Amino acid sequence: MFIRQAIEADAAAIHAVHTAAFRDQNPAGTAEIPEARLVGELRADGDLIPALSLVAERDGEVIGHACSSAARVAEDTGAAVGFGPLGVLPELQRSGAGSALVHATLGAANALGFAAVVLLGDPKYYSRFGFVLASTLGITPPVPDWAPHFQARALTAYTPSIHGPFRYSPAFERL
Template sequence: MQIRQERPGDATFIRALTDAAFKDMPFSDQTEAKVVDALRAAGVLTLSLVATEGGDVIGHVAFSPVTINGRAGDWYGLGPVSVWPDRQRAGVGQALIRDGLDRLRSMGAGGCVLLGAPAYYHRFGFESDPDLYTPDAPPGAFQRLSFNGSRPTGEVRFHPAFDVQ
C-alpha cells in the first residue's frame, strides 16, 4: 500500500469510495462525499490523501482548516476518512490518519480536531477537552490533538462545506 496526495483524476474514485464506506453506517447522514467535493471546490483541502494498492484507490482522508472562536489559525479538522468496505479493519484508515497527522506536523500545524469515536481515535493521541468544543457534538465525540503543546479554548467551527445536504 502506498499513500500519496490526491491527483486531479482521483475525485470520481474518492466520491464512489466515500459513498460506499459510509453507506451502512448508522451515524452517517450520507453527505460525506458531498463534503469532500465541497471542500475541494472551495480550495480548502489542506491534505487530501489516498491509499493505493496496485494502482487502485482503496482509502482516502481529508484535512481542512478550522476556526477557533471565529479566527483562522494553524489548527485543522480531520475527516472524513473512507476505506472500501471490504478493506475496512485492515489498517488502511489508520495508516492514512497517521500519515496525514505527520504531514500536518511537518507543515507547522498547531493541532487537529475531529468528531469521532473516542475508542478509535485515542490510539492517535486525540482526547476530549471540554474547553474546546463544537456545537451539537455528542459527549466525548469532539476531540483534539495538540502538536506543539498549545491548548486553545473556545468554539471550533469546521468549514461551511460540512453543512452541505
C-alpha cells in the same frame, strides 16, 4: 499499500470510496452519501487542504481517503484543521489503511505547522492516535451534543492559548 497526496484525477475514486465506506450508515434512498458529497464541496469551496488530502493506494487502486480542511478555534484561523471524512473501501476495512491515513495526516499536519487536528468520531478508534476529548484542550464543539465524540490531537505547535469554540469549514454546515 502506498499513501500519497490526492490528485485531481483521483476525484471519482475518492467519491466512490466514501460512497461505499458510508453507505451502511446512511438511510436507504439517500440520493448521495453526505460524506462523499462533503469532500467534493470542500474541494469546490477551496477549503480542502491539498497537502492533507491523502489516498491509500493498493496495486494502483485508491482504497482509502482522508482529508482535512480549513477551520478555526475561536478567532484563530489556521491553528487547527478539521479532519474528515476518513473512508476505506468496506472489504479492506481493518487492513491498516485507515490507521496509515490517520498517521500520515498527523505527521503532515505537524510538519505544516498546524497546532491541532480536530474531529468528530469514535473515541475508541481515535484515542490510539493520541486524540482526546477536545474539551480537555479547551476546544468546544459547534454543536454541544457532539461533546462525547468531539476530539482533538495536539501537535508540536499547540499552546494552551488555542482554545474556545471550534468552527468547521462552511461545507460541514450545509450537510
